[in-house]
Amino acid sequence: MSWETVIGLExxxxxxTRTKAFCACPNRFGDPPNTNVCPVCLGLPxxxxxxxxxxxxxxxxxxxxxxxxxxxxxxxxxxxxFYPDLPKGYQISQFDRPLALGGRVPIEVDGERRQVAxxxxxxxxxxxxxxxxxxxxxxxxxxxxxxxxxxIEIVSEPDLRRPEEAGAYLESLRRIVQYLGxxxxxxxxxxxxxxxxxxxxxxxETVLGTKTEVKNLNSIKAVERAIGVESARQAALxxxxxxxxxxxLLWDDKSATVRPMRSKEDAHDYRYFPEPDLLPLVLxxxxxxxxxxxxPELPFARRDRFAAQYGIPAYDAGVLTASKDMADWFERFATxxxxxxxxxxWAMGEVLRTLKEKAWTIAEFPVSIDGLVELxxxxxxxxxxxxxxxxxxxxxxxTGRAAPELxxxxxxxxxxxxxxxxxxxxxxxxxxxxxxxxxxxxKEQILGFLVGQVxxxxxxxxxxxxxxEILHDRLKSGHPA
Numbered sequence: 001m002s003w004e005t006v007i008g009l010e011x012x013x014x015x016x017t018r019t020k021a022f023c024a025c026p027n028r029f030g031d032p033p034n035t036n037v038c039p040v041c042l043g044l045p046x047x048x049x050x051x052x053x054x055x056x057x058x059x060x061x062x063x064x065x066x067x068x069x070x071x072x073x074x075x076x077x078x079x080x081x082f083y084p085d086l087p088k089g090y091q092i093s094q095f096d097r098p099l100a101l102g103g104r105v106p107i108e109v110d111g112e113r114r115q116v117a118x119x120x121x122x123x124x125x126x127x128x129x130x131x132x133x134x135x136x137x138x139x140x141x142x143x144x145x146x147x148x149x150x151x152i153e154i155v156s157e158p159d160l161r162r163p164e165e166a167g168a169y170l171e172s173l174r175r176i177v178q179y180l181g182x183x184x185x186x187x188x189x190x191x192x193x194x195x196x197x198x199x200x201x202x203x204x205e206t207v208l209g210t211k212t213e214v215k216n217l218n219s220i221k222a223v224e225r226a227i228g229v230e231s232a233r234q235a236a237l238x239x240x241x242x243x244x245x246x247x248x249l250l251w252d253d254k255s256a257t258v259r260p261m262r263s264k265e266d267a268h269d270y271r272y273f274p275e276p277d278l279l280p281l282v283l284x285x286x287x288x289x290x291x292x293x294x295x296p297e298l299p300f301a302r303r304d305r306f307a308a309q310y311g312i313p314a315y316d317a318g319v320l321t322a323s324k325d326m327a328d329w330f331e332r333f334a335t336x337x338x339x340x341x342x343x344x345x346w347a348m349g350e351v352l353r354t355l356k357e358k359a360w361t362i363a364e365f366p367v368s369i370d371g372l373v374e375l376x377x378x379x380x381x382x383x384x385x386x387x388x389x390x391x392x393x394x395x396x397x398x399t400g401r402a403a404p405e406l407x408x409x410x411x412x413x414x415x416x417x418x419x420x421x422x423x424x425x426x427x428x429x430x431x432x433x434x435x436x437x438x439x440x441x442x443k444e445q446i447l448g449f450l451v452g453q454v455x456x457x458x459x460x461x462x463x464x465x466x467x468x469e470i471l472h473d474r475l476k477s478g479h480p481a
Contacts, residue, residue, distance in 0.1 A: 003238070005231040006208055007160035008197040009223075011173060013152050013183045014126065014190065015058045021125045021150035022049030022092065029189050033131075033143035041148035043088030048277050055123065055150035058182040059099055060283065060291045062152055063121045065180055065298060068103035073282050074122070076275040085128035085142050093124035093153075095272040099281070105156070105176070106300050107168040113300070116169050117157040123281075124151050129190075146190075152182075158197070158208065163224035163231075170194060170220050175299045179324045187219050196227055199244070200234045209234070210244040214258060216251045226251040230258050302327055310340025316348050329362045329369070336373045339380075346376065350393050367396050375403040387460040388412045416463045418470070421454075424462060425470045428453045439475050447472060 020027050023040035039047035063070050075097035078090040103118035126149035131141045154173065160166050174185035174192055185192045194217050199209035214230055217223045234244050249258040297305070299321050306317040306327075321327040334343040351372075355365065375396070379389045384407055395406050407413055415421055428450055429436055439446045447468070454467040 002203045003200045003231070003235040004203050004205075005161055005163075005227070006158045006199045006201060006211075007163075007166050007227055008158040008211075009156045009160065009166060009169060010195045010197065010213075011154045011156075011170070012126070012193045012195075013062070013154065013173075013177055013185070014192070015055050015150040015152065016181065016183050016191075017052055017054050017058065017150055019052060020148035021052050021055050021123075022148055025148065027149055028145075029191075031145055033141070033145060036145045037147065041087075042144065049092065049275075051278060051281070052150055056281065056283075057287075057291055058150075058180075059121070059123050059152045060288065061180050061295060062154075062177060062182050063100035063103065064288070064292050065176060065295050066103040066105060066118060066121070066154070068100035068118065068121055070100045070283060070288060071097065072284075073097065073280050074099045075280050076123075076278045077272045078275050079124075080271045081269075083127065084140070085130050085144070085147070087128070087144060087147065091125060091127060092275055092278070094122035097280075098122035099152075105154075105169055105173050107165060107172050108300075109162075109165050109168045116159045116165075119155040119157055121152055121154050124153060125149065126151050158199075163227040166196065166227055167220045167224045170223060172299070175322065179296055179298055181324075190218075193218070194223055196223060196230075198227055198230045198234070200231050200238065209238075210246050212244065212246065212258075213248045214251050215248060215261065216253075218253075222251060222253050225253075225256060226258065229256060233258065296324070306330075306340075310334055310344060312341060312344040316344050319352070320344065320347060323362075326362045329365075333369050333372065336369055337376050339376075342376060342380075346372070350390060354397055366400055367393070371396060371402060378403055378407065382414055382416055382463060383407065384412055385414045385455070385460055385462070385464055387455060387464075388414065391460065412461060414463050415458055415461045416466060418466065421458075421462050421466050421470055422474075424454055424457050425467060425474060428457055428471075429474065436475065440478075447475075450475075 017027050019025060020041060023038050025036045025038050025041055028036060040049055060070065074094055076092055077095040079093045079095070080090045082089055098120045100121040101119075103121065104115040105118065106113060106115055126146050128142055128144040128147045131143060133139050133141070156169065160169060174187075177183040177192070178185045183191055187193070196214045196217060197211045198214060199211040201207065201209045212230060212234070214226045217226055230249065237244060248261045250261045251258055303314070303317045303321045306312060306320060307314050320330045330343065330347050333347065334340040337343045351365065354360070355362065375389055375392060378384050379386055384392065388407075392403050392406050392412060395401070395410075396403060399406075432450065432453060435446050435450060439450070450471055451464060451468050454462050454471065455464060
């Protein structure tokens with residue numbers, strides 16, 4: 001029997017504010033445990049929360065960018081539950097009056113683009129972090145630095161059907177929040193966390209099956225693997241006549257298994273009620289207009305424009321817009337170079353290869369755009385060959401020196417004098433009689449090999465187009481014999 005997987009994702013995005021959601025403590029990852037805390041985020045008696053205005057702007061920006069219906073008035077609520085890393089015994093969140101409703105996230109899978117519908121986006125604060133010791137010690141320690149970190153929770157409709165779609169959704173969402181500057185989207189640091197609601201149903205059915213919620217997913221790959229494992233578990237259980245129980249599950253990445261954590265809660269289990277210490281959040285038209293004006297061109301739109309404007313393949317445009325920093329860098333490079341296709345070839349080739357080898361970000365790339373454009377213009381002017389330009393580029397990366405200086409110092413100027421190239425061509429022809437005979441017997445593809453030999457003999461300095469033309473003419477004319 002065939003089963004269809006139904007997936008909905010709840011994504012928590014930590015907002016990149018300087019301070020926490022309701023107090024002035026630093027919102028900073030990696031500090032010593034329990035150093036960024038105060039009476040407000042520790043839930044001490046008499047401490048009152050004050051809403052971080054910048055967090056509201058960031059949440060509003062995300063909601064507008066994702067085409068949500070932003071509510072003029074939203075209400076903060078207390079979500080009550082008891083856990084060691086939640087010192088107040090409740091989390092300040094939003095329930096029946098969230099910041100925004102609806103919305104959509106664009107995804108692309110197997111070359112097909114579509115929109116995944118959203119249920120809502122709401123503002124809330126984060127809890128602390130439980131650190132479970134491994135080995136014999138077996139204790140758990142609590143770091144409350146994260147308490148009060150501002151979050152938005154983005155809840156999707158059950159619109160996803162395959163693990164790959166869930167991965168594409170998360171990647172798209174991560175790029176969007178990074179482009180907006182509202183979060184770094186780093187899953188390894190917990191800046192973006194995902195819980196997956198998974199159910200299965202028989203193909204053709206419209207009623208949703210009983211869902212489970214899978215937690216402890218700290219990478220896109222883990223999300224995809226966990227959904228695949230859990231949907232297969234549910235299908236096998238139903239095939240055997242069993243029943244899926246609404247449960248919260250933990251994903252174990254090492255063993256690729258899920259294990260029960262607790263029974264899945266419903267809203268009434270949290271005893272929501274309005275937060276008495278915070279006024280309703282009222283957003284006027286002027287504020288929405290101001291925030292909307294700050295939204296940059298988003299990833300898919302920028303990718304489409306790059307492909308059309310610079311005449312480059314969609315794949316290349318996707319790579320070059322994977323991060324806003326890379327897209328900004330490429331746009332300046334392509335504009336200054338005056339040739340988007342050539343700029344793309346260099347960015348996709350030498351630049352990205354170097355970044356990968358050195359484990360650099362584009363911000364750490366040592367060659368300036370002006371320096372790289374100067375190198376390209378030397379190739380376009382015929383001063384150096386393309387192969388020599390790659391040698392010069394590598395030296396620029398290593399030394400930080402300018403291209404003209406390196407070309408002169410290392411004698412890499414291109415040979416475009418016909419008489420000099422003719423002499424090198426004649427040497428190559430004389431030294432490769434078998435290949436010459438093959439060419440004259442009709443195997444003209446051997447010309448590429450012979451051009452390569454001319455470039456090798458000239459140490460990459462011969463003008464390759466001129467070398468090709470001279471080789472072709474002399475081979476066709478039978479000279480030298």
